[in-house]
Amino acid sequence: xxxxxxxxxxxxxxxxxxxxxxxxxxxxxxxxxxxxxxxxxxxxxxxxxxxxxxxxxxxxxxxxxxxxxxxxxxxxxxxxxxxxxxxxxxxxxxxxxxxxxxxxxxxxxxxxxxxxxxxxxxxxxxxxxxxxxxxxxxxxxxxxxxxxxxxxxxxxxxxxxxxxxxxxxxxxxxxxxxxxxxxxxxxxxxxxxxxxxxxxxxxxxxxxxxxxxxxxxxxxxxxxxxxxxxxxxxxxxxxxxxxxxxxxxxxxxxxxxxxxxxxxxxxxxxxxxxxxxxxxxxxxxxxxxxxxxxxxxxxxxxxxxxxxxxxxxxxxxxxxxxxxxxxxxxxxxxxxxxxxxxxxxxxxxxxxxxxxxxxxxxxxxxxxxxxxxxxxxxxxxxxxxxxxxxxxxxxxxxxxxxxxxxxxxxxxxxxxxxxxxxxxxxxxxxxxxxxxxxxxxxxxxxxxxxxxxxxxxxxxxxxxxxxxxxxxxxxxxxxxxxxxxxxxxxxxxxxxxxxxxxxxxxxxxxxxxxxxxxxxxxxxxxxxxxxxxxxxxxxxxxxxxxxxxxxxxxxxxxxxxxxxxxxxxxxxxxxxxxxxxxxxxxxxxxxxxxx
Numbered sequence: 033x034x035x036x037x038x039x040x041x042x043x044x045x046x047x048x049x050x051x052x053x054x055x056x057x058x059x060x061x062x063x064x065x066x067x068x069x070x071x072x073x074x075x076x077x078x079x080x081x082x083x084x085x086x087x088x089x090x091x092x093x094x095x096x097x098x099x100x101x102x103x104x105x106x107x108x109x110x111x112x113x114x115x116x117x118x119x120x121x122x123x124x125x126x127x128x129x130x131x132x133x134x135x136x137x138x139x140x141x142x143x144x145x146x147x148x149x150x151x152x153x154x155x156x157x158x159x160x161x162x163x164x165x166x167x168x169x170x171x172x173x174x175x176x177x178x179x180x181x182x183x184x185x186x187x188x189x190x191x192x193x194x195x196x197x198x199x200x201x202x203x204x205x206x207x208x209x210x211x212x213x214x215x216x217x218x219x220x221x222x223x224x225x226x227x228x229x230x231x232x233x234x235x236x237x238x239x240x241x242x243x244x245x246x247x248x249x250x251x252x253x254x255x256x257x258x259x260x261x262x263x264x265x266x267x268x269x270x271x272x273x274x275x276x277x278x279x280x281x282x283x284x285x286x287x288x289x290x291x292x293x294x295x296x297x298x299x300x301x302x303x304x305x306x307x308x309x310x311x312x313x314x315x316x317x318x319x320x321x322x323x324x325x326x327x328x329x330x331x332x333x334x335x336x337x338x339x340x341x342x343x344x345x346x347x348x349x350x351x352x353x354x355x356x357x358x359x360x361x362x363x364x365x366x367x368x369x370x371x372x373x374x375x376x377x378x379x380x381x382x383x384x385x386x387x388x389x390x391x392x393x394x395x396x397x398x399x400x401x402x403x404x405x406x407x408x409x410x411x412x413x414x415x416x417x418x419x420x421x422x423x424x425x426x427x428x429x430x431x432x433x434x435x436x437x438x439x440x441x442x443x444x445x446x447x448x449x450x451x452x453x454x455x456x457x458x459x460x461x462x463x464x465x466x467x468x469x470x471x472x473x474x475x476x477x478x479x480x481x482x483x484x485x486x487x488x489x490x491x492x493x494x495x496x497x498x499x500x501x502x503x504x505x506x507x508x509x510x511x512x513x514x515x516x517x518x519x520x521x522x523x524x525x526x527x528x529x530x531x532x533x534x535x536x537x538x539x540x541x542x543x544x545x546x547x548x549x550x551x552x553x554x555x556x557x558x559x560x561x562x563x564x565x566x567x568x569x570x571x572x573x574x575x576x577x578x579x580x581x582x583x584x585x586x587x588x589x590x591x592x593x594x595x596x597x598x599x600x601x602x603x604x605x606x607x608x609x610x611x612x613x614x615x616x617x618x619x620x621x622x623x624x625x626x627x
Contacts, residue, residue, distance in 0.1 A: 127590035132597035161395025185223030368513035397502030521554035533560035537578035566608025
């Protein structure tokens with residue numbers, strides 16, 4: 033029997049004989065915003081999942097992109113100790129069933145609930161639809177132990193607009209910039225902590241922590257029924273540290289005005305009040321800011337002098353921009369997640385597209401059918417060729433037509449012509465038809481068989497097509513920054529899985545702001561992407577194929593050890609291969625069957 037090459041997705045590669053030594057010592061590490069701010073929970077440092085970095089990737093051309101670059105999770109579902117997950121334009125999550133791959137996707141959706149809805153006890157989420165139900169805090173806190181503190185956070189690389197400035201109109205030349213010291217920030221992180229309150233018998237948000245350019249910056253803390261307050265500020269942060277002339281930092285002014293005991297101590301592990309005396313900077317009743325208005329400026333007793341007020345207000349403006357601006361950026365990214373769940377809906381024969389669908393309709397694929405089958409004019413993104421390249425045998429075809437009322441003069445002319453069997457209706461139209469303004473131009477997409485152009489209904493095209501098309505449409509249609517998909521390969525042929533890999537890769541090449549976050553079991557998907565990296569390195573890549581480089585990929589292996597999720601990155605090199613041996617129990621099965 034002739035064996036095909038591994039990049040065809042139809043035959044195994046040669047079995048590895050041992051662990052490879054990474055060939056690229058100049059590793060790129062993903063530095064965490066707040067790496068120094070560890071949460072101590074009394075656990076052994078040798079237990080739990082390893083720390084994740086983005087190292088081990090050779091550099092050909094680093095993709096210039098913005099958006100989410102890292103996710104931090106602790107005590108959420110199967111994740112116990114803190115893990116940091118590197119996110120790249122194409123992030124692939126592999127692992128056995130129930131290993132915890134979906135936890136990463138769900139953590140992102142949960143963080144949005146915390147920032148936008150301040151809902152620590154959520155079950156159904158804004159983008160999750162009816163198919164995703166977290167159950168509530170007591171169901172998703174690790175080990176179902178109410179004493180555990182959940183931590184979820186993300187890191188974002190900013191675009192050219194930089195850090196938003198609440199209260200400043202950039203278009204108004206008379207409006208002076210607020211906190212211009214932060215104009216140079218290019219990377220922000222936000223971590224949110226949730227704990228259980230035995231007093232109120234419900235969870236609450238305890239900490240909101242911000243990092244700037246890879247360094248911890250400040251945190252806000254609250255307790256049930258109390259005022260939130262500035263917890264700790266990192267006075268050694270490069271943006272606010274003492275300059276070469278020995279001038280006081282901005283936050284020295286704030287600290288002196290309030291007699292605050294700012295420190296560089298672990299922000300998220302601080303349990304005691306970090307203030308001396310009776311003066312505090314109070315920030316309302318919530319740990320998370322009001323991202324539309326900014327932090328409330330509430331000065332506690334005793335009142336400040338005019339000089340103290342000027343100094344403290346200047347410092348407060350910097351603090352306000354940092355804390356609310358970072359949250360605004362991250363919330364904007366989270367709002368642009370398009371989540372598609374593991375089982376997509378097969379539209380019924382009488383399926384009626386929703387004219388104004390909510391984002392949660394994407395969870396079961398309905399949002400794709402709303403977009404594709406509805407009578408819409410906003411189909412500029414639509415191209416038939418990518419769907420044809422998938423090889424499904426069925427393609428969506430764009431159609432433009434006029435809707436003519438039956439009782440109009442034009443409608444009656446057409447009806448009579450059809451009754452007489454006329455094949456050239458244009459000849460029957462009079463030069464002047466008074467009701468032409470009743471004609472409505474519409475557009476739609478019709479599924480047709482490629483071999484016969486025969487129109488098809490979605491429920492007649494086969495389950496594989498019905499599962500693959502929502503993923504393809506979700507990737508091509510505008511309106512998202514992260515496409516988060518569970519099992520994109522569901523029910524489709526291996527060759528089509530490879531083609532789907534090309535389609536997804538083309539989208540991140542076309543729009544550098546897009547990210548594909550894919551929870552998958554498909555070796556064919558990853559083999560096709562590795563092939564494109566290899567062809568790009570060797571100069572043999574066809575012009576119409578995606579030019580991938582190792583920096584486009586983050587390949588993560590997810591597994592459980594004693595009920596605790598561990599995440600292992602698998603580095604990729606320019607030769608389109610892994611720099612480390614693939615974990616046993618996934619790609620190995622095929623070799624075992626050949627032996």
